Each structure stands twice: as C-alpha cells, then as structure tokens.
Amino acid sequence: MTTLPDQTGDNDRVIALIPARGGSKGLPSKNMRPLAGRPLIAHSVRHAIESGVCDRVLVTTDDPAIRDAAEAAGAWTPFLRDPSLAEDLTPTEPVLTDALARAEALEGPFGIVVFLQPTDIFRKPAWIARAVETVKSNRSLDCCFVANKTHKNFWTRQPDGSWQRVYDWMGVYGPRQTRTPLYREDTGLASALRAALIRAGRRTGDHAEILPIDSTAAGIDIHDAFDFYLAEKSLEWFQTHAME
DSSP states (O other): OOOOOOTTTTOOOEEEEEEOOSOOSSSTTGGGSEETTEEHHHHHHHHHHHHSOOSEEEEEOSOHHHHHHHHHHTOBOOSOOOGGGSSTTOOHHHHHHHHHHHHHHHHOOOSEEEEOOTTOOOOOHHHHHHHHHHHHHOTTOSEEEEEEEEOOOOEEEOTTSOEEESSGGGGSOOOGGGSOOEEEEOTTTSEEEEHHHHHTTOSOOSSEEEEEEOOSGGGOOOOSHHHHHHHHHHHHHHTTSOOO
16 A cells, blocks of 8 residues: 655644544443543543644544544534434544644644544553654654553364464464564554545554553543543552552
C-alpha cells in the first residue's frame, strides 16, 4: 500500500480527535461515568491538553451530555456528530474523517492528527508529545504510535481449519528475557499521523515509528463493568505508586 503525501505541505498544526458516542451497550453511558472524580471522557481530554502539543482538542460525539462534559474538561466541541456515524457497528475511520473535515471547514487545514480513544486512559501525556514530535521531525514518516510489548506466542487458523504458529521461531521456547518480543498496536492510547491519512479514511500509514511500552495498566480498555472496576482499582494503586 502506498503512503499518501501530506496534502498540507509543511503545515504542522495539530488537532486531537477523540470519538465518544453516547450509545454504549457493554457499559451504558460509559463516557459519562465518574472515574477518580471526573467523567471518563475528561481523562483523555486532559491528557491531550497536558501533552502541550495539540492546537485543538476536539471531541466528536452524538450526545449533548458528553459534549457538555468534554467542554467542561477543556475540549472543543463545535458540532454534534450525525447519528448515522454513531451506530453500534460504525467503524472509527469515517468518524475521524468526518470530524477532521468539519473542523477544517471552521478553522482551516491541520497537518497532524492525534487520535485518542476515551476508553484508554492509562496513558502518559508525554507519549502523545513524543508521537507528535517524532512525526514532525521526520518527513519520511506518516505515523507514530504506542505499542505494548509482549513475549507471548501467537497462532492463526488456516483456511482448512488447522492451526499454525504466526512465526516458526515461536516453536522454540525459552526464558521471557531471551525471547524476541512482538508489539501490539495501541493507537487509541497515543498516536499521531499525517492528516492526509485521515482524509483518506485511514488511521495508520505504512511508514511508522513505534514507541514501545511495557505496561499492564495500558492494556485496560474500558468496555464493560469489569473493565471499569479494573480501571478504578488501578487508579487507586497509582495514587501511591508511579505509573509503569
């Protein structure tokens, strides 16, 4: 797949896009649920602002209550998302494309987009800053994102129903410390990409830089009541311990 050129040239204006719909089924009203004294949506807004690299922090939502909570946290919410882009099976990509187009219609072009998922809260604002600065400083890259390191083995099912290791070397077992790690793409935690990719309906490119992390907490993605419980207990832990 060919990388798309940055249609904005040297434009380095940065907009953070945070999609947060109101119709959650696994955990009703999850984006409004209080967590550590603030609505869930407010955590990602705060991280984007505290990164210090975002010219705009936009929350795209179909829910007026989420819009109000996002604004209270410091986000820009100049419109409500069309309900057709807030259905259960709506992919993230068209939501981001719509949000960027509407933002640029109001404020002109942006060169870099930061994408954050509101259900991923165990991020450091510094990860966002590093991702943006990496993309800004290297024009050969079209994206930079956080990836969690794992030493686990992976298998894939073949068309005939049999199972096969993803890599042959995974059949050689040994201590965790000596194994070749894999990196799981976690764009919702922190990612920065050329705005041209978002305009083309993509959220990652082909020429990436990865920011490796090794964080158990960062793997908590809040979609149901148990995830929320884990997030609450983890935040209690981090009140007295440094985040990984």
